[in-house]
Amino acid sequence: MGPGEQAETVIDLRGIQKWFDDNHVLRGVDLTVTRGEHVCVFGPSGSGKSTLLRTINLLEEPQRGSVRILGVEYGPGVDGEVGRGRAPAKQLRQHVGMVFQQFNLFPHMTVLDNVAIALRRVRGVDRAEAEERAARQLRRVGLLQKVSAYPSQLSGGQQQRVAIARALVLDPDVMLFDEPTSALDPELVGEVLGAMRDLAETGMTMVVVTHEMGFAREIGDQNVFMDEGVIVEQGGREIYTDSREARTRDFIRAVL
Amino acid sequence: MSAATVVLAQQVVTFSPKVILDNLDLLWDGVQLTVLVSVISFGIATFLGVFVALARMSERRAVATFAAGYINILRSIPLLVFIVFIYYGVAIYFGLTFATGIQAGIFAFSLQYSAWLGEIFRSGIQAVPKGQREAAMAVGMGPVRTFVTVILPQAVRVAIPPTGNMMVGMVKDSALLYVIGVQELFRNAQLLANRTFRYFEIYLAIVVIYLVLTTTVYYGMKFLEQRLRPVDVLASVERRFAPLERRRRERLRTLRDRIAAEAPPTRIVAPEATP
Numbered sequence: 001m002g003p004g005e006q007a008e009t010v011i012d013l014r015g016i017q018k019w020f021d022d023n024h025v026l027r028g029v030d031l032t033v034t035r036g037e038h039v040c041v042f043g044p045s046g047s048g049k050s051t052l053l054r055t056i057n058l059l060e061e062p063q064r065g066s067v068r069i070l071g072v073e074y075g076p077g078v079d080g081e082v083g084r085g086r087a088p089a090k091q092l093r094q095h096v097g098m099v100f101q102q103f104n105l106f107p108h109m110t111v112l113d114n115v116a117i118a119l120r121r122v123r124g125v126d127r128a129e130a131e132e133r134a135a136r137q138l139r140r141v142g143l144l145q146k147v148s149a150y151p152s153q154l155s156g157g158q159q160q161r162v163a164i165a166r167a168l169v170l171d172p173d174v175m176l177f178d179e180p181t182s183a184l185d186p187e188l189v190g191e192v193l194g195a196m197r198d199l200a201e202t203g204m205t206m207v208v209v210t211h212e213m214g215f216a217r218e219i220g221d222q223n224v225f226m227d228e229g230v231i232v233e234q235g236g237r238e239i240y241t242d243s244r245e246a247r248t249r250d251f252i253r254a255v256l
Numbered sequence: 257m258s259a260a261t262v263v264l265a266q267q268v269v270t271f272s273p274k275v276i277l278d279n280l281d282l283l284w285d286g287v288q289l290t291v292l293v294s295v296i297s298f299g300i301a302t303f304l305g306v307f308v309a310l311a312r313m314s315e316r317r318a319v320a321t322f323a324a325g326y327i328n329i330l331r332s333i334p335l336l337v338f339i340v341f342i343y344y345g346v347a348i349y350f351g352l353t354f355a356t357g358i359q360a361g362i363f364a365f366s367l368q369y370s371a372w373l374g375e376i377f378r379s380g381i382q383a384v385p386k387g388q389r390e391a392a393m394a395v396g397m398g399p400v401r402t403f404v405t406v407i408l409p410q411a412v413r414v415a416i417p418p419t420g421n422m423m424v425g426m427v428k429d430s431a432l433l434y435v436i437g438v439q440e441l442f443r444n445a446q447l448l449a450n451r452t453f454r455y456f457e458i459y460l461a462i463v464v465i466y467l468v469l470t471t472t473v474y475y476g477m478k479f480l481e482q483r484l485r486p487v488d489v490l491a492s493v494e495r496r497f498a499p500l501e502r503r504r505r506e507r508l509r510t511l512r513d514r515i516a517a518e519a520p521p522t523r524i525v526a527p528e529a530t531p
């Protein structure tokens with residue numbers, strides 16, 4: 001990037017508010033993510049991290065706020081009136097890949113089909129090419145030898161790497177990770193973080209909700225501490241060593 | 257001691273399977289009709305059942321309530337009563353004439369079984385974790401695609417054993433159609449027995465035939481369940497000799513070996529720009 005050149009904005013959230021019935025879960029969140037940036041989100045349980053991440057690909061629909069992806073509005077708008085020219089969620093999901101805490105692989109499909117299915121059924125790629133691209137993507141996460149296996153035959157770490165391949169094969173502009181290692185046995189965490197680290201090094205734009213503070217410290221360009229539905233503090237790596245807010249300090253001390 | 261008892265006793269003593277062999281064609285006709293009625297009714301009931309399940313889960317209250325009523329009412333009526341009600345009651349009252357008892361029977365079976373199957377399918381669909389739907393949506397599938405590609409195949413696996421039980425039930429229940437004169441297996445056996453007085457041989461024969469039919473259904477379902485089990489198609493010994501899968505195995509092996517041989521052994525890199 002040359003001097004004075006602005007990095008492209010991939011995600012732009014403005015005034016996101018979300019209620020589950022009376023429970024006001026997101027109370028006005030703003031977040032901007034530029035291309036190539038790695039954002040780590042942390043905070044106590046129930047603070048709204050998952051909900052925030054899920055609003056980015058509209059798995060949760062906020063009642064208020066603007067959800068702009070690559071400049072296109074998908075949200076209801078800042079004051080809650082439906083944004084004019086609001087684009088469909090399906091279009092948004094072409095740009096945003098997601099990796100879940102529980103992997104959520106399709107258990108009735110082979111590993112290869114898990115990765116190839118969306119290419120075939122959503123993108124209309126023919127079978128031979130879809131399978132080839134899927135196999136290449138699996139090779140990159142070190143699981144080519146498992147093409148013919150089913151998810152139930154894989155370890156948690158392998159399943160999560162398949163899930164990463166499943167999202168990557170669609171060539172997303174940004175990848176969302178919701179606590180991708182917290183369902184894993186401790187000895188399997190490393191292989192998944194390794195794959196994510198490699199991915200970060202390629203310059204993929206990433207938003208990661210995680211309690212792995214070491215990892216966050218390593219890749220986090222922008223680090224966001226959430227509590228009770230608001231962003232309490234955000235900043236660079238210094239947030240982990242000398243945060244301004246007492247709440248952030250307390251939380252970091254508690255998890256480390 | 258009455259004459260009839262004496263006759264019966266004699267017949268038990270002189271067990272004579274010849275009467276079966278002499279009337280195989282009549283029994284065979286009955287078997288065919290039993291199978292035909294069961295298969296058609298079950299097919300229609302399955303089709304209706306999917307919609308009953310979807311309606312029952314509908315977000316529209318009116319639709320869900322209607323479906324719940326449909327299920328509860330149909331399940332509460334004894335099947336025998338329902339068959340008679342449809343054939344005599346409804347037909348006469350509304351002046352509908354079912355051309356045959358077969359049609360009335362298929363109608364009654366399809367409706368009542370659609371209620372039972374609807375509930376089975378609903379619990380199958382609800383057994384699929386909600387993360388599956390989310391994962392499908394996240395890769396860009398719409399609601400219909402998600403249902404067909406991700407939810408339904410998993411629901412089917414859950415629903416196979418209870419659906420198999422229903423299918424066995426259908427074969428057995430088809431005997432109830434004797435009351436409206438349908439010449440299925442049981443009815444033909446009755447006619448034959450009344451004519452020949454060989455009650456024991458004939459009823460024993462149809463007991464065996466029902467056993468064969470239901471066992472066939474049972475093992476058919478077992479086979480299906482077995483086929484749908486997630487087993488590594490390349491690595492498992494179990495699948496090595498499955499002839500139907502030979503081409504799939506070949507394709508996977510070729511693909512795997514070809515990609516493995518490709519040039520740079522990159523780990524994760526940004527996916528290449530689509531051409």
Ligand SMILES: Nc1ncnc2c1ncn2[C@@H]1O[C@H](COP(=O)(O)OP(=O)(O)OP(=O)(O)O)[C@@H](O)[C@H]1O
Binds near residue numbers: 023025046048051
């Ligand atoms: N589908 C839902 N329906 C109702 N309430 C929900 C739903 N999802 C989340 N919530 C509520 O929203 C709040 C925030 O939940 P969220 O999952 O976003 O928290 P989190 O920060 O991700 O927590 P954790 O660290 O435990 O994953 C919680 O109070 C939760 O109970």
Ligand SMILES: [Mg+2]
Binds near residue numbers: 049050051178179
């Ligand atoms: Mg969460």
